[in-house]
Amino acid sequence: MQITYEQLQQIYNRKGYNxxxxxxxxxxxxxxxxxxxxxxxxxxxxxxxxxxxxRNKIVHLFNATTKPGLYWLKxxxxxVNGTAILIPGQYKSCWTLGFHKGYQALTQKAIGVFNIWRDNDMDGDLDTSGQVFSDxxxxxxxTTSFKNDVEKVGAYSAGCQVIQDDLDFNIFLAVVIKSSMIYGSVFSYTLFELNDF
Known part of the structure; x- marks a missing residue:
């Protein structure tokens, strides 16, 4: 998939996102x-x-999952209410630069910053409707692993947003750290669906 900075900005604007x-x-x-x-x-x-x-316009796209892995779905x-599936939308100031399992990553800033569905039937399929939770x-x-190539999501996501390749993640993190030195360590996130494009 390829998308330009201008195209992305138009989609943000069309949906009323910052x-x-x-x-x-x-x-x-x-x-x-x-x-x-x-x-x-x-x-x-x-x-x-x-x-x-x-002032050059830059867009990076990394292979990832925005959905939980089969381990958590099956x-x-x-x-107790089920595995988290993040609902598409814009989440302002939801992450801060912190540590995930001992390495730098973006970590949830507070309870209540995300809206999710919960999948509780353990049938291995995504349940993307029903009651909305913010708990x-x-x-x-x-990311997944700094030691091995990972082909399946597995247990790496119980609702987290996960970049597949650690080298891609290092590129992502380097840009995030540069940004944090200018604007601070709190970041927003916007989750789209493919049909938005």
Whole structure:
């Protein structure tokens, strides 16, 4: 998938979302959820859109999942109410630069910043409707493994937004850290669906 900075900005504007464009490294962190019904695949994207120090418009897209893995959908639920599935939308000031399992990542800033569905039937399929919850904790943006190539989502996401490849994640994190030095360590996230494009 390819998308330009201008196209992305238009989609943000069309949906009434804030698009950050006031200076260099003013980040727009976003996800694009595919319409592919297969679970346990890295068939979504996580992206960054920003201007560099020369005001060039930059868009990065990384293979990712915005959905929980099969482990949490079939073997174990992340909560008594079910496994978290993030609802598409814009979530302002939802993440802060912190640590996930010992390495730097984006971590949930507070309870109540996200809206989710909960999948509780353990049939292995995504339940993307029903009651909306905001009780999720630990919904972070991180990667899979710094030691192994990972092909399946598995237990790596119980609702977290996960970049598949650690090298891609390192690129993502380097930009996030540069941004944090200018604007602070709190970040917003916007989750789109593929049909928004």
């Amino acid at each position: 698009f950050f464009d006031r200076g260099s490294y003013n980040l727009n962190i976003f996800g694009i959820r595919s319409d592919n019904p297969l679970v346990d695949e890295f068939n979504d994207f996580i992206g960054l859109a920003y201007r560099d120090v020369s 073997q174990k639920t992340g909560s 999720v904790t630990g919904l972070n943006l991180h």
